[in-house]
Amino acid sequence: MALNRTERAVAPDLAELSVEERALVEEEEAVLAAVQAALEARRTTLRAEGDLVSRLRDLRDEALEATPKDLPTVFQEMGLVRAVMERKRGDALPDPAAPYFAHLRVREGGEVRDYCLGRHTFVDRAAGVRVVDWRFAPVAGLFYRYREGEEFEEPFPGRVSAGVVDARRIVVIERGVLTRVSAGARTVARGGDGRWRSAAAETAALAGGEGTAAREGALGTGAGARGRAAAPDITALLDPEQFEAVAAPADRPLLVLGSAGSGKTTVALHRLARIAFDDPRRFPPGRLQVVVPEVGLARLAARLLEPLGFDKAPVRTLDTWSRGAFQSAFGAPPPRLFGDTPPLAARLKRHPALFEILRRRPHVARERPSLSRLRRELGDLFVDRGFLETVVKAAGGDLPTTAIEETVRHTRLQLAPPSDDLLAGVDPDRRETLDGKAIDEDTPEAAAGTLDPEDLPILLFLSALRGGVGGRRSAHLVVDEAEDVSLFELYVLGKHLAGRSVTLAGDESQQTFSSYAGWPEALAALGAEGAATVRLETTYRCPRPIAELAHAILGPIAPAGPPRAGRDGAPVSRFDFPTEAHAHLFLVGAIRDLLEREPRASAAVVCHAPDVARGIHRLLADLPEARLALDGKFTFRPGVDVTDVASVKGLEFDYVIVPDATARAYPDAEEARRRLHVAVTRAAHQLWITVPGAPSPLLRGMLPPPASSGPPTGR
Numbered sequence: 001m002a003l004n005r006t007e008r009a010v011a012p013d014l015a016e017l018s019v020e021e022r023a024l025v026e027e028e029e030a031v032l033a034a035v036q037a038a039l040e041a042r043r044t045t046l047r048a049e050g051d052l053v054s055r056l057r058d059l060r061d062e063a064l065e066a067t068p069k070d071l072p073t074v075f076q077e078m079g080l081v082r083a084v085m086e087r088k089r090g091d092a093l094p095d096p097a098a099p100y101f102a103h104l105r106v107r108e109g110g111e112v113r114d115y116c117l118g119r120h121t122f123v124d125r126a127a128g129v130r131v132v133d134w135r136f137a138p139v140a141g142l143f144y145r146y147r148e149g150e151e152f153e154e155p156f157p158g159r160v161s162a163g164v165v166d167a168r169r170i171v172v173i174e175r176g177v178l179t180r181v182s183a184g185a186r187t188v189a190r191g192g193d194g195r196w197r198s199a200a201a202e203t204a205a206l207a208g209g210e211g212t213a214a215r216e217g218a219l220g221t222g223a224g225a226r227g228r229a230a231a232p233d234i235t236a237l238l239d240p241e242q243f244e245a246v247a248a249p250a251d252r253p254l255l256v257l258g259s260a261g262s263g264k265t266t267v268a269l270h271r272l273a274r275i276a277f278d279d280p281r282r283f284p285p286g287r288l289q290v291v292v293p294e295v296g297l298a299r300l301a302a303r304l305l306e307p308l309g310f311d312k313a314p315v316r317t318l319d320t321w322s323r324g325a326f327q328s329a330f331g332a333p334p335p336r337l338f339g340d341t342p343p344l345a346a347r348l349k350r351h352p353a354l355f356e357i358l359r360r361r362p363h364v365a366r367e368r369p370s371l372s373r374l375r376r377e378l379g380d381l382f383v384d385r386g387f388l389e390t391v392v393k394a395a396g397g398d399l400p401t402t403a404i405e406e407t408v409r410h411t412r413l414q415l416a417p418p419s420d421d422l423l424a425g426v427d428p429d430r431r432e433t434l435d436g437k438a439i440d441e442d443t444p445e446a447a448a449g450t451l452d453p454e455d456l457p458i459l460l461f462l463s464a465l466r467g468g469v470g471g472r473r474s475a476h477l478v479v480d481e482a483e484d485v486s487l488f489e490l491y492v493l494g495k496h497l498a499g500r501s502v503t504l505a506g507d508e509s510q511q512t513f514s515s516y517a518g519w520p521e522a523l524a525a526l527g528a529e530g531a532a533t534v535r536l537e538t539t540y541r542c543p544r545p546i547a548e549l550a551h552a553i554l555g556p557i558a559p560a561g562p563p564r565a566g567r568d569g570a571p572v573s574r575f576d577f578p579t580e581a582h583a584h585l586f587l588v589g590a591i592r593d594l595l596e597r598e599p600r601a602s603a604a605v606v607c608h609a610p611d612v613a614r615g616i617h618r619l620l621a622d623l624p625e626a627r628l629a630l631d632g633k634f635t636f637r638p639g640v641d642v643t644d645v646a647s648v649k650g651l652e653f654d655y656v657i658v659p660d661a662t663a664r665a666y667p668d669a670e671e672a673r674r675r676l677h678v679a680v681t682r683a684a685h686q687l688w689i690t691v692p693g694a695p696s697p698l699l700r701g702m703l704p705p706p707a708s709s710g711p712p713t714g715r
């Protein structure tokens with residue numbers, strides 16, 4: 001039987017696709033081939049420029065030895081070579097291994113044009129190739145604002161362009177090879193075997209067949225399996241709402257709100273990149289600043305900024321930033337800090353009530369007070385019971401009265417002279433204990449002569465209030481996870497900003513300190529009143545079952561309205577055990593199994609406290625892919641990070657295990673609700689919860705598995 005033309009033409013790697021899907025892949029492969037050929041041609045020309053450089057060098061040598069008669073000819077040729085070089089020099093070219101991440105085809109009048117969106121601009125008009133930087137306003141506007149098939153009208157330089165979006169595709173190119181194409185709801189991907197499949201078929205193949213993917217009781221959904229095409233570049237995925245926030249005018253402060261995983265960090269960092277692109281003279285890299293509360297998020301933000309063009313990322317944690325600001329303000333590094341502020345004293349020192357009282361306090365000094373005077377003043381306030389009572393009262397029940405005594409006692413210890421001073425005449429050897437430690441280490445006296453980390457922003461605030469700040473000012477500032485940034489910190493950050501170009505991103509449901517005062521108050525402290533506000537509505541990180549559970553965990557403090565999850569996903573699994581030992585053994589087996597099956601996956605065991613993390617990590621210590629990641633020390637490599645809630649804010653993992661959802665770890669209290677909510681919303685694909693002992697009341701509504709079935713074994 002004779003084959004018709006279409007059947008005969010099917011290449012084996014496209015055989016599993018429908019006719020439309022095949023056409024899609026063939027079209028995108030043609031676009032890629034054209035871009036790569038044009039890039040290769042340009043590179044050849046630039047290589048010739050290398051020849052020109054050596055020719056210029058030779059001509060210089062000739063000029064040194066040339067006779068006066070020959071000299072004009074040599075100079076003339078040097079001039080010619082230089083002119084040719086100037087003409088050929090272009091900006092950095094796109095990387096041929098991944099030259100762009102999206103393709104847009106527009107029809108305007110009778111003319112059809114293809115644009116590829118990438119991180120550099122490269123145009124070869126003769127070849128019809130236009131790779132355009134995503135930050136370039138006119139084309140980006142078309143790509144992010146319109147869907148395939150829609151009519152558009154957008155201002156282009158000097159004209160208004162109107163037409164139809166013929167094609168809008170997101171592509172993944174890995175090592176120069178097209179591996180994924182999405183057009184609207186349709187996605188096709190190239191598997192590890194080189195064959196193209198539709199995305200649904202791809203998932204089933206990776207996870208062992210339809211119906212078994214992401215099944216309850218099995219850890220892993222195939223997200224980290226070998227041979228799976230990479231996910232699209234996040235810059236290609238920005239939704240219209242996110243793009244409007246990214247494109248918001250540079251000089252108006254912007255407040256970005258949204259639930260966990262709705263893209264707040266993504267938007268804030270893309271906005272920074274776009275602002276810097278639009279006006280590089282006003283916003284050079286050295287005058288951009290990103291400040292976040294935690295080390296883990298600082299590391300992540302630096303990684304996210306790399307593809308946006310920032311090799312040396314301007315990211316700092318609040319702690320590092322305030323140390324630097326301290327040095328600028330007082331001309332000296334901060335004094336010795338006490339690492340373990342009693343919790344209630346720490347809460348009081350970060351509380352909005354204290355900020356408000358200090359802000360309103362009349363002060364008579366005309367000039368900026370010295371550091372020692374400010375330290376004395378602060379010390380006096382923190383041992384003044386009357387003053388502290390006013391603060392606690394102003395906190396309206398948010399601070400217990402016991403905070404007063406705890407603060408007074410702790411400050412007294414800090415104000416005492418250090419034992420080094422008292423023991424000045426004593427032989428140094430006798431100032432050590434038997435185990436070689438300083439005589440007051442691990443004793444209450446260790447606080448003597450120290451400040452708390454929480455004191456630095458207060459001192460900076462008091463200093464700024466009375467005489468400005470030192471150091472260079474930023475041209476644009478991003479503050480992420482702003483719900484955990486105190487008003488003192490925001491005030492001082494604001495004073496270090498040259499204008500009003502700032503993005504504040506946060507989610508009040510994720511506050512883990514007592515410092516959150518409300519967004520209007522935060523903006524006022526920062527000096528960013530009148531900010532435009534955008535509330536991102538879609539939860540992208542977590543699939544629906546996790547987003548719904550996270551909402552239920554917040555209970556009475558959840559925002560109104562259920563979360564809008566971007567996609568469906570594996571159900572959340574809960575396993576109950578009589579003891580911690582049983583639970584740990586089970587988890588360790590499941591993790592070992594996962595690492596074998598999905599070596600490219602990232603997983604996190606998010607414990608309520610560091611000592612639980614240390615215990616679980618000991619059971620996995622023989623695996624190089626299992627890392628204890630406390631204090632934000634994440635490497636973002638595949639494998640499993642065993643960590644605690646305090647370290648994971650702002651981060652995400654393919655799979656998350658909460659190993660200790662007990663009533664003791666997560667009681668029915670607002671703080672526990674927020675902490676468990678932060679833990680579960682780190683999961684991008686699947687969430688497991690184990691309960692060793694009495695279950696947390698926050699899991700109400702999430703039924704344990706039927707007793708008869710019991711937890712599955714890890715292997």
Ligand SMILES: Nc1ncnc2c1ncn2[C@@H]1O[C@H](COP(=O)(O)OP(=O)(O)OP(=O)(O)O)[C@@H](O)[C@H]1O
Pocket residue numbers: 234237238239242258259260261262263264265266267507510540541649650651652681
């Ligand atoms: N439009 C989008 N389409 C698909 N994925 C997106 C989109 N926007 C963001 N994401 C992805 O969602 C995840 C969460 O984004 P991001 O970290 O910016 O959210 P967030 O709101 O800052 O989260 P958190 O509140 O937990 O800090 C990231 O993996 C990001 O790449």
